Amino acid sequence: MSAPVTKDQELELTIDSLAYGGNGVARLNGFVVFVRRGLPGDTVRARVTKVQRRHAEALATEVLSPGPQRVEAPCAHYPACGGCRFQDLAYEAQVESKAGQVADALRRIGGIAEPPLEAIVPAEEVFHYRNKLEYSFTQLEDGPTLGFHKAGRWDEVLEIEKCWLTTDLGNAIRNSVREWARGDRLVAYDQEEHTGYLRHLVVREGRNTGQALVQLVTAPGEKFDTGGFVDTLRVFPEVRSIHWSENESPAEVTNLPTQLLWGEDAIEEELCGLRFRVRPNAFLQTNTTMAERLYGIAREFAGLTGDETVYDLYCGIGTIGLVLARDALTVWGIDVSEESIACALENADLNGIGNAAFFAANVGQSVAELHERSGDPDVVVVDPPRAGLAGKALKRLGEIGAGRIVYVSCNPTTLAGDVKRLADGYGYSLLRAKPVDMFPHTPHVETVALLERHV
Numbered sequence: 001m002s003a004p005v006t007k008d009q010e011l012e013l014t015i016d017s018l019a020y021g022g023n024g025v026a027r028l029n030g031f032v033v034f035v036r037r038g039l040p041g042d043t044v045r046a047r048v049t050k051v052q053r054r055h056a057e058a059l060a061t062e063v064l065s066p067g068p069q070r071v072e073a074p075c076a077h078y079p080a081c082g083g084c085r086f087q088d089l090a091y092e093a094q095v096e097s098k099a100g101q102v103a104d105a106l107r108r109i110g111g112i113a114e115p116p117l118e119a120i121v122p123a124e125e126v127f128h129y130r131n132k133l134e135y136s137f138t139q140l141e142d143g144p145t146l147g148f149h150k151a152g153r154w155d156e157v158l159e160i161e162k163c164w165l166t167t168d169l170g171n172a173i174r175n176s177v178r179e180w181a182r183g184d185r186l187v188a189y190d191q192e193e194h195t196g197y198l199r200h201l202v203v204r205e206g207r208n209t210g211q212a213l214v215q216l217v218t219a220p221g222e223k224f225d226t227g228g229f230v231d232t233l234r235v236f237p238e239v240r241s242i243h244w245s246e247n248e249s250p251a252e253v254t255n256l257p258t259q260l261l262w263g264e265d266a267i268e269e270e271l272c273g274l275r276f277r278v279r280p281n282a283f284l285q286t287n288t289t290m291a292e293r294l295y296g297i298a299r300e301f302a303g304l305t306g307d308e309t310v311y312d313l314y315c316g317i318g319t320i321g322l323v324l325a326r327d328a329l330t331v332w333g334i335d336v337s338e339e340s341i342a343c344a345l346e347n348a349d350l351n352g353i354g355n356a357a358f359f360a361a362n363v364g365q366s367v368a369e370l371h372e373r374s375g376d377p378d379v380v381v382v383d384p385p386r387a388g389l390a391g392k393a394l395k396r397l398g399e400i401g402a403g404r405i406v407y408v409s410c411n412p413t414t415l416a417g418d419v420k421r422l423a424d425g426y427g428y429s430l431l432r433a434k435p436v437d438m439f440p441h442t443p444h445v446e447t448v449a450l451l452e453r454h455v
Contacts, residue, residue, distance in 0.1 A: 002053075003031065003051050003052070003053060003056060004028060004029060004031050005028065005031070005033070005048050005051060005056050006048065006051060007048050007049065007050065007051050008047060008048060008049075009047070009048045010045060010046070010047055010048075010061075011028065011033070011045070011046050011047075011048065011058065012043065012044070012045055012046075012064065013026035013028065013033060013035060013038070013043070013044055013046050013058070014026060014041075014042070014043045014044075015035060015038040015039060015040055015041065015042045015043075015044065015067065016040065017040055017097070017100070018039075018040060018097045018101070018443075019034055019101075020101045020104075020105065020412065020413060020443065021443050022036075022085040022086065022442075022443035023035060023036050023038070023057070024036075024037075024038025024039060024040065024042065024044075024060070026038065026046075026058075031055070031056070032054070032055040032056075033046070033048075033055065033056045033057070033058050034055060034056070034057045034058070035057075035058045035059070035060050036049075036057070036058070036059045036060065036152075037059065037060040037079060038060045039066075039067050039069060039070050039086075039088065039089050039093075040067050040069060040089075040093065040097070041066075041067020041068050041069060041070070042060070042063055042064075042065065042066055042067040042070065043063075043064045043065040044060040044061075044062060044063050044064060045060070045061050045062040045064055046058035046059060046060045046061060047059050047061050069089055069090045069092075069093035070088055070089065070090075071088055071089065071090050072088065073087035073088045074087065074127075074164060075087055075162075075163075075164045076161070076162070077147075077148075077158060077160055077161075077163075079151060080150055080151060080158055081147070081148050081150065081151065081158050081160065082148055082149045082150055082151040082152065082153070082158075083148045083163065083165060084164075084165070084441040084442060085441065085442055085443055086440075086441045086442070086443075087164070087441050091122070091126050091440060094437070094440060094441070095120055095122045095437055098120060098435060098437055098443075098445040099117070099119075099120040099435050099445075101412055101445065102115075102117060102120075102412040102415075102433065102435045102445060102447050103115055103117050105412040105413050105415065105416040106412070106415075106416050106419065106430070106433065108416070109413055109416035109417050109420065110415075110416035110417070110419045110420045110423075110430070111420050111423075112419070112430060115430070115433060116430060116431055116432050116433060117433050117434075117435070118432060118433065118434040119434075120434070120435040120436070120437060120445075121290075121293055121297070121434065121435070121436045121437065122437050123287070123289075123290055123437045123438065123439075123440045124289050124290065124293075125289060125440075126440040126441070127164045127165065127440070128164065128165065128166065128167050129165065129287045129289065129290070129440065130165045130166055130170075130286050130287065131204060131205045131206070131207050131269070131284070131286055131287070131288050132202070132203070132204045132205070132284070132286045133163065133165065133166050133170060133174075133202075133203055134200055134201070134202050134254050135147060135148065135160070135174055135200060135201045135202075135203075136148065136149060136157045136199070136200055136252070137157070137181070137188035137189060137196075137198040137199060137200065137201070138156075138157035138159070138188050139187060139188040139190065139196065140159065142182070143181070143182035143185070144178070144181045144182060144186055144187060144188040144198055145159040145178050145182075145188070146159070146160065146174050146175075146177065146178045146201055147159045147160040148160060148163075154191070154252075155191055155192050160174070161175070165441075166203070167205065167207075169205065169212065169236065169238055170203050170205060172236070173203050173212065173214060173233065173236060173239070174201060174203065176232055176233070176235065176236075177201055177214075177216075177229075177232065177233075179232075180228065180229060180232040181198055184224060184225060184228065186198050186223070186224055189218075189219055191250075191252065194250055196219065197218050197219050197221075197223055197224075198216075198218055198219075199217045199218055199219060199247055199252070200215075200216075200217035200247075200252070200254050201214070201215070201216055201217070202214070202215040202217070202254050202280065204267065204278060204280070204284075205238075206267050206268055206269040206270070206278065206288075207269070207288040207289070208269060208270040208271070208288060209267070209268050209269055209270055209275075210238055211238060211240045211241075211267040211268055211269075212236065212238040212239045212240065212241075212267065213239075213240065213241040213242075213243070213266070213267045213278070213280060214233055214239055214241070214242050214243070215242075215243040215244070215245060215254065215258060215280045216229065216242075216243070216244050216245070217244075217245045217246075217247055217254050217256065218244070218245075218246060218247070219246070219247065219248075220246045220247075220248050221246070226244070226261050229242070229244075229261070230242055230261055230262045233262075234262070239263070240263050240264050240267050241260070241262075241263045241264045241265065241266060241267050242260070242261045242262040242263055243258035243259065243260055243261060243280050244258065244259045244261050245257065245258045245259070245280075255281050256281070258280050258281070265279060266278055266279045266282075266343070266346075269284065269288065271288065271291060271292055271295065271319060271323070272292050272295055272296065272323045274319075274322055274323065274347070274351045275347070275350055275351060276317055276318070276319060276322075276343070276347045276350075277317070277343050277346045277347055277350060278317065278343065279339055279342070279343055281337070281339045281340075282316065282317045282337070282339055282340045282343045283316040283317065283335075283337065283340055284316065284317060284319065285319070285438065286438075286439075287438045287439065290436060290437070290438045291319070291438070293436060294408065294436050294438065294446055294448065295319060295320055295323045297434055297436065297448045298320055298323075298324070298381060298406050298408055298448050299323055299324055299327070301404075301406045301432060301448055301449075301450040302324055302327075302379050302381065302404065302406050303379075303404070304324060304327035304328050304379065305327070306327060306328070306329065307329050307378075308327075308328050308329055308377075308378035308379050309328070309329055309330050309332070309374060309375060309376065309377045309378050309379075310324055310325075310328045310330070310331045310332070310377060310378065310379045310380070310381065311331075311332050311333075311334075311367070311370065311374075311377045311379075311380040311381065311402070312324070312331055312332065312333040312334070312381050312383075313333075313334055313363050313367070313380060313381065313382045313383070313384075313393070313397070314334075314335055314363060314382060314383045314384045314385070315333030315334060315335045315340070315341075315344060315358060315383070316335055316337075316340050316344070316383070317340050317343035317344050317347060318333055318343070318344030318345075318347045318348060318356065318358055319347075320381055320383060320408070321333045321344070321356055321358070321381070322344075322347055322348060322351060322353055322356055324381065325348075325353050325355055325356045326353075328355065328379075329355065330355050330356070330357075330374070331355060331356040331357070332356075332357055332358075332359075332370055332374050332377075333356065333357070333358040333359070334358070334359050334360075334361050334363050334366055334367070334370060335358070335360065335361075335363075336360065336361065336362050336363065337360065338360040340360075341358050341359065341360040344358040345358055363384075363390070363393045364390050364391070364392030364393035364395075364396060365392065367393065367396040367397065367400065368396055368399075371400055376400070376401075376402070377400065377402045378402060378403055378404065379402060379403070379404045379405075379406065380397060380400070380402040380404070380405050380406070381405075381406045381408065382397070382405065382406070382407050382408065383408040384409075384414075385410075386410055386411045386414065387411075387414060388409070388411060388414025388415065388417060388418050389414075389418045394418060394421055394422065397422075397426075398421075398422055398425055398426030398428075399426070401426065401453055402453070403452060403453055404450065404451070404452055404453075405422070405428065405450070405451040405452075405453075406448065406449070406450055407419075407447075407448070407449040407450075407451065408446065408447075408448055408449075409446065409447045409448075409449065410444065410445075410446055412435075412445065412447055415447055415449060419449065419451065422451060426453070427453050427454045428451040428452065428453050428454075429451065429452055429453075429454065430449060430450070430451055431450045431451065431452055432449065432450040433447055433448070433449045433450075434447065434448050434449075435447045436448065
């Protein structure tokens with residue numbers, strides 16, 4: 001049976017709900033249409049952009065009748081900017097939708113008819129919450145500028161004057177670098193033509209320490225006045241660390257080797273009463289306040305008494321493992337990033353924690369070796385990337401058979417799939433799951449899950 005719509009067809013649709021990823025869900029005689037920029041309760045005019053056998057995708061071109069949860073977005077760059085998806089959706093509705101998406105994933109993919117889902121933890125701050133932002137350079141007629149990619153576009157960057165996700169300091173640093181680049185008549189890199197020089201600016205803030213780190217990414221070659229760049233940033237007393245990276249590939253990446261231009265090689269952040277050193281490429285949750293809530297829930301779910309051996313897989317700079325170390329016998333952390341592990345080792349020393357060890361290795365390839373060295377874990381904490389547990393990592397985790405797994409997830413669909421595989425293949429049951437909104441105005445949601453193994 002063919003789809004009842006065609007590409008470029010205009011439709012009038014009423015949005016029922018939000019799908020995971022942020023598109024509105026509408027139905028045309030039972031046929032599902034995912035509508036970008038459609039919010040629950042809206043009636044919109046939409047243009048079909050893609051047609052498949054089971055569903056279609058469309059873009060809302062006009063809101064004919066706004067839903068009751070639609071609000072005015074405060075940002076002048078919304079919705080053209082790709083940084084936010086839901087500034088025009090009441091925050092309470094965002095939180096409700098995210099909780100529903102976690103529940104739906106656990107039912108539909110995890111095969112759990114009644115998921116043990118607890119109330120979602122809303123964000124304490126819905127704006128100005130990010131401690132890290134990556135900006136792209138683009139060339140305008142009057143010189144280079146900085147901003148974010150336009151929504152849905154890899155090849156167009158929108159100039160940003162004020163971003164509502166960062167702080168006043170973050171906005172001021174970005175705008176000062178823009179004026180420096182224009183004053184020095186530098187040229188932004190063109191992603192399509194592979195010409196030009198300035199590529200990205202990364203700004204990281206220690207929100208609880210008042211320290212900032214800045215990383216400039218350029219095409220190869222030292223074609224700028226490093227001293228002038230440093231002087232521009234030293235106007236801000238919060239800036240403690242200034243780095244430069246050269247990107248020789250066409251790929252738009254910032255996770256690159258850096259050269260320290262001025263200051264310390266890292267900044268510090270404080271979380272859960274501990275201090276953490278953060279280098280340019282080290283992973284740290286980008287919402288400091290909610291990271292503390294997230295780690296507190298992970299600590300509660302772990303239920304440590306002081307006698308346990310804990311594995312911290314995908315440990316990053318050691319945040320979760322070191323928070324748990326005070327309640328554990330030993331903590332063993334693994335992460336593929338050597339830079340993150342260097343920070344984790346420093347952070348253990350910085351906080352006087354002697355019962356935690358960290359190793360740089362691929363999780364799937366090294367868990368069995370860790371098991372031979374450290375013995376059986378009582379609790380395993382995993383905080384994998386968005387793709388979830390890789391096949392080998394999940395297999396090794398299941399074979400080790402720890403009594404409890406605390407799974408910190410940034411993707412409810414991969415969490416649900418991993419929960420099902422751990423249940424079907426290794427005898428684990430999901431006992432608790434608690435969503436945490438770390439990223440207001442985006443589709444993303446974190447979930448902390450507790451699994452226990454049947455004996």
